[in-house]
Amino acid sequence: MGIISHRYASRLLVRSLIVNALKRSASTTAFHSTVPIDPIPSANGSQSLAAHYFPTEPDIPRLLTSFPGPRSVEKLKSLDKVYDTKAAYMLCDYQNSVGNYICDADQNLYLDVYAQIASIALGYNNPVLIAAAQSPEMIDALVNRPALGNFPSTLWEPILRDGILSAAPKGLDKVWTSMSGSDANECAYKAAFMYHRSKQRGNVSDFSYLERQTAMENKSPGSPDLAILSFEKAFHGRLFGSLSTTRSSPIHKIDIPAFNWPKAPFPALKYPLDQYETENRAEEDKCLTALETILQEWKSRISAVVVEPIQAEGGDNHATPYFFQQLRKLTKQHSVLLIVDEVQTGVAATGTFWAHEQWNLDAPPDMVTFSKKFQAAGYFYGNDELRPSLPFRQFNTWCGDPSKAIIAREIVKEVRAHNLVARTSQVGKYLYEQLEQLQRTFPHLMQNLRGKDRGTFIAWDATDLQTRNKILKDMKGAGVNIGGCGAYSVRLRPGMTFLLLIW
Amino acid sequence: MGIISHRYASRLLVRSLIVNALKRSASTTAFHSTVPIDPIPSANGSQSLAAHYFPTEPDIPRLLTSFPGPRSVEKLKSLDKVYDTKAAYMLCDYQNSVGNYICDADQNLYLDVYAQIASIALGYNNPVLIAAAQSPEMIDALVNRPALGNFPSTLWEPILRDGILSAAPKGLDKVWTSMSGSDANECAYKAAFMYHRSKQRGNVSDFSYLERQTAMENKSPGSPDLAILSFEKAFHGRLFGSLSTTRSSPIHKIDIPAFNWPKAPFPALKYPLDQYETENRAEEDKCLTALETILQEWKSRISAVVVEPIQAEGGDNHATPYFFQQLRKLTKQHSVLLIVDEVQTGVAATGTFWAHEQWNLDAPPDMVTFSKKFQAAGYFYGNDELRPSLPFRQFNTWCGDPSKAIIAREIVKEVRAHNLVARTSQVGKYLYEQLEQLQRTFPHLMQNLRGKDRGTFIAWDATDLQTRNKILKDMKGAGVNIGGCGAYSVRLRPGMTFLLLIW
Structure with missing residues (x-):
């Protein structure tokens, strides 16, 4: 070749x-x-x-230099002295990017179908987002950044209700906000672990002396030997807990200590799906059986299963609604929570606002995480018991960022306004x-x-x-x-x- | 009482x-x-x-209702239906907050010496930050949020050099940015683990089949059995890796699985320090001896020691420069990296820009993490070997947030301008x-x-x-x-x- x-x-x-x-x-x-x-x-x-959003969007890419351009190369070299640029493809001029076109330091304009790793929702320099960025609300959110857990703003509830929550998946009408997809998943994992232990101790919100003492030693039962189950080739982030559930590639994981958590096989389907229905069903059943075996073997030590609707970083691996319906049934049977990681699939990318809407589940997932195209991150949930019974358990300094939630709100509005x-x-x-x-x-x-x-x-x-x-x-x-x-x-x-x- | x-x-x-x-x-x-x-x-x-920044700042608090005020209570109840408010003290009206005074939903104005858990640097509605929030750069950063690792902006280097890096601690002239203090610490831990393993395998950037394979199974040697050592009563965040180094209180840790990492005693000094110099020196020596024993026992399995200059969440526990000088010596002797967590102490709070400047170390810490008052988060480092040899190892979608780095830059400028x-x-x-x-x-x-x-x-x-x-x-x-x-x-x-x- x-x-x-x-x-x-x-x-x-x-x-x-x-x-x-x-x-x-x-x-x-x-x-x-x-x-x-x-x-x-x-x-x-x-x-x-197009005229509405981007009257100046070009018709075709504008290529003035080879790729990468000489200014990109030169300036990346300079940046690299103080900031690691090993993974940088090019240096970008965002102020001259427009709509679907990203501009580099050499003023080349590329049609961008990667969109900052799937996280630009409405194109570059979208005028609606520019207006939101200039709003008094945004300025307030930037200069008076609140510790949302302790001192939420009077504006927080309307920002959530008109924005993130107005796009909440069916059955999940509450939200906990965080800073990134990784962080959103880890907060969901923490909620799952606390819920699990709360059920085990009978919803008592008082902890034993032994639990308190051992938690401070990072030992069981205070730091329990519980797990999140994920799937082969899954990607759920790169912080220590989320990375333990990530199974996409050695480069993501190598040299980083990890929890000994289980993984189940994810269906390796044949494409196009509709031409291989029989084989694919057999493959999915095989994976579901393997999953059930793991759930049985680990007994009551798995607090949640986390799954992407389409495994993105791992190679865009699909499964059918049947697989996810069975997954929901199995997790219910084994009293294990189901966390659907919609960090990359969420916000309309797959033709529904959330990809899991396409599964027609009998019962909704227990938590759905989001980030990327929403700019704001966090997880949706419906069951109040997923809230720890005491304050300062699911907590950190900022607990999210209103400036991002304002962007998310504008995105939801545009999605709705323009179908x-x-x-x-x-x-x-x-x-x-x-x-x-x-x-x-x-x-x-x-x-x-x-x-x-x-x-x-x-x-x-x-x-x-x-x-x-x-x-x-x-x-x-x-x-x-x-x-x-x-x-x-x-x-x-x-x-x-x-x-x-x-x- | x-x-x-x-x-x-x-x-x-x-x-x-x-x-x-x-x-x-x-x-x-x-x-x-x-x-x-x-x-x-x-x-x-x-x-x-005062006149320069906040001409309308009041002279004294304005108390119109009891605490918490009735509107705070009522509106928190409403917010609680969709967002956990268990830890909320009051609902705040930031648009009517000014300078050192925070306004609540009842229009009470409180002198705020807590400042969003130590993270508001220059008061509420500081006009310098409002101007920065309205700048074209900020609008760009908000609406065109880059994946900094893959597609950094032409503005990124000047934003870093004029801002965060211009306040870099001596000897640490490079930065890696992240989203929060927890995230900053975890990125530093990851850098430490990768550095450690790189030294062990002789700076070879190729991994063995066994390493690749076991990493995908969350098992050694790919997921190595290495540790970060922290101190009793330390607080380094609440994500799974950082929480494993946090030892402040059971409420922060209980029910969350943790790595079996070691902790050393932190000096319990007597105050005022200058009246108990002999006792305090003995206490610090005792802790240093205990630390050395742990370093010896764990042999080469500890990649870094992480320490706060003053343990904040854990109770504002101090140690003297002597303790930190010895800590630097010990970590050098045992080829263990020293990470100084300045998330709460950083940005001028302690009377120097970074608290560790007061230690007069022979060699700088290997990494210094920051967040909170800087709004931007990340870690400083000096040694290029702390960069993994391959791309996509220290990586995630956003790798920080230019909108926060712009705020940090303005804060540094004001600190300098007004001494x-x-x-x-x-x-x-x-x-x-x-x-x-x-x-x-x-x-x-x-x-x-x-x-x-x-x-x-x-x-x-x-x-x-x-x-x-x-x-x-x-x-x-x-x-x-x-x-x-x-x-x-x-x-x-x-x-x-x-x-x-x-x-």
Whole structure:
């Protein structure tokens, strides 16, 4: 597989993403075309929102230098003297980024379908968020940052109710806020452990002398030998507790001490899912059986199971609603809490506001964590018993950040105002179809396309790590900022404004 | 000890803090005076900055209702339906707070010497921070929040250099940013573990098959059986790794699984320190010997020692520069890193910008963590070898938050412009003297006054928990928002603008 064919294939991907989707003619210096342009789907009466949000958004990427550009390279070298830039792809000029286009230090403009690792919801310099950033509320939140647990603001309840809580999943009408996805998961784990022990001691809120004493020694029963069960290839963050449930890649975990917590196999499904229903059901049943065995073996030492609706960092691994329905049943049977980690799948990415809405569960998850595209982080819950019975147990100095919750509120409002969930779902369908065609043309570069009917949460496999990394780099060189995941997958993770490009 | 005498004593404390310190006459309805007013120290030629920052700051607290006020109570009840308010003291109106005064939902204004658990640096609604909050840079940072590890901004280096890094401790000229004090400590711990293992395998950046495989199983050697040593009564945060080093109180730890990491005794000194030099030296030597024994017993399994310059949450426990000098020597001897947790002591609180500057160490700490008053969080380091050799090892989605780093930069600039370190030192001396007098008058309410020559980082003991909590509540009822720490201590943790009240 030589350089030329990769480059060519990458440009075809760019065409599908940009040229086709943007109704551009195929002939530009940046995007030399050799394949026909597919027709653009009709807008079904929808008005384009591009003019509304981003009147100055360009039509196509603007490539002034090679990738990475010389100023990026030079300035990253300078930054590296004081701040580790080993993982930096490029230095960015956000003030000159616009909508779906990210600008680098060399003034190259890339179509951004990675969106700060899936965490830019409404494009760069969205005017609605700029207005929110300039509001008196925001200034207050920034200069008078409260310790929310001790001294919440009079504005906190309306900010939550009009924002984060107005998007709460069914059955989970309360929220605890935190600082990041990792932190959100760890707070949820702590709530699960305290709930578990509270049930064991019969809801008594007084602790024994032995419990108090041993907790101070990091020993059982005060520091109990309990566990969170996660799945193979899961990613739940990189703090010590969340990292113990992360199983995505050695590079995330190596050299860091971890809790001896159990992991269950996650289904390795065949794609496209609808062509392998029988095999996939068998695979899911096998994993559920293995999970049940672990739950039995660990007896009452597992406080919660944590699961992503689609394992993102681990390679965009899907499971069907059936799997999650059975998972909910099993966790109920074994009196184990179910935590759904929607840090990456949440906020409309998959075609519903929360991905787990697509499972049609009999009973909701016990907690749902969020962060990334919401900017604010935390977990939803419904059961009051998940609140520790005493103050200062689920606690820290800031307990979240109102400035982020204000951003989250504006995002929810825009999602609602412009029907962005349904639109993301539709643009996802279109994208998926386009990529299916490309997969047929380039089976050596694109395999296991997945994410059908999951909004823009789409990925495919390259054949190996080297090829994948080459594609990612070529795509940048061709003007598209795109990300990888898993062993050798490519993932699309655009913001919700990506749909504007074809509407 | 009846209600009346507590109330009376609390009001006398209020007098010392407010009436004396504010040059107020003793006769107001809120603060009935029965003791003489001490003279105010001269301003040594300094101009008052109060007019500069807070022209509308009131002269005294404004108490319109009892504490907590009826609107606070009512609205907290409403908030509690969706957000746990068990630890909430009152609901606050930050838009009507000003300078050193915090406003509640009932429009009571309290002198705030707790400052959002020691994290408001320059008072409420400081105009300098309001200007920063309105800057184009801030708007950019809020609406285009970058994944700093992958896509740092062109503005990131100047924001760091003009801000956080310009206040870097001697010898530590690099920074890694994070989201909170807990997170900062955990990132420092991770850096320590990776450094430790890198030394063990001879700086080879390739991992063995066994290491990769076992890391995915949360087992040694991939997930090594290494430890961070902390001290009894330490507080380093509440995430799973940081909580394993926290030893302040069972309420912080109980029911949460913890790593089996070692703890060493922290000196229990007698106050005032200068009256017990011999006993205190013996106590510190005893603790150092115990520490050395642990370092020997654990052989090469301890990657770092983490220590607070003054144990804050654990009860404002001091140690002398001698102790820390010996600690630095011991950690060097045993090839163990020294992490100084300046989350609460940092940013001028103790009369130097960083508390550990007062130790006159031969070699700097390996890492110094910060958060709280800086709003931005992270750790400083000097040695490039503390950077993992491969990307994506010290990593997460956001790796900090430029919006907070902008606030930190403005704080550093103000500290420099107005000489706030020296002024905090001076106001601390004055406060300490005043409190010494009070301690003589009320030995049954104030014992072990401590924090001499440590800026405004001052605390004392009540006789027991019940008395302490009564004092805290009475103080609020009398118009002063003040905090507790340890088993039954009262702590002063005002912002740097507190000094304006007496200048």
